[in-house]
Amino acid sequence: MRSPTAAPAAARADRRFFATDAETLARRLLGQRLVRVLEDGTRLAGVIVETEAYLGERDAAAHSYGGRRTPRTEPMFGPPGTSYVYFTYGMHHCMNISAGREGEPVAVLIRALEPIEGVERMRALRAGATSEKPLAVQALANGPGRLCQALAIDRTLSGLDMTRSEVLFVERIRRRSLSEWQLVNTPRIGVDGAGAWAHRLLRWYIRGHPCVSRR
């Protein structure tokens, strides 16, 4: 039973939310809340402030370019709302959410969050990365690798159905102010080897937000 004073349960993003093209989902995710529930029940959450779209077989920057389908990339082919987490550079993880339709390997990379819940836990999770003093809030999840570290996301969380998972999901939050935000649209980061696709404007972020990567 919920107490009369408790806040109403946030609405979880459902299949329909994710079932659109990657560019639309990349914009739609901005301002929504990404939630990670740890094994001890701790809730870590933040507002998504930066995303990138990966357009599948035709996109030379995508892991699914040319239809490449391997155990690693399999979640990209899953139903919309499937998590795709990969390990790279021998030390970092990056998190995506599949979009489009099942069998269509398109996804959105989550590049940065504004930490909202469990900030101290995120700081502890990130502490090992630097020898510096405690990190500022805006430095906890301002990049795809940092975000995964702050939320304890690794490839054991790849392939989850985020419309069902109890450990990783998106909550839709009321965004009356969203229409007031200005979105910035730029080329994607770190895909210089992708020829003409490197120039496509497939990255979005909330203009002026302090938690965006590469400030």
Added chain:
DNA sequence: ATGACGATTTACT
């Protein structure tokens, strides 16, 4: 079996 590379981050000059 082997080798090249990466949707990054950090530290250092």
Added chain:
DNA sequence: GTAAATCGTCATA
């Protein structure tokens, strides 16, 4: 600004 860290994944053989 540049370089190092570090290893799973994938293509080739």
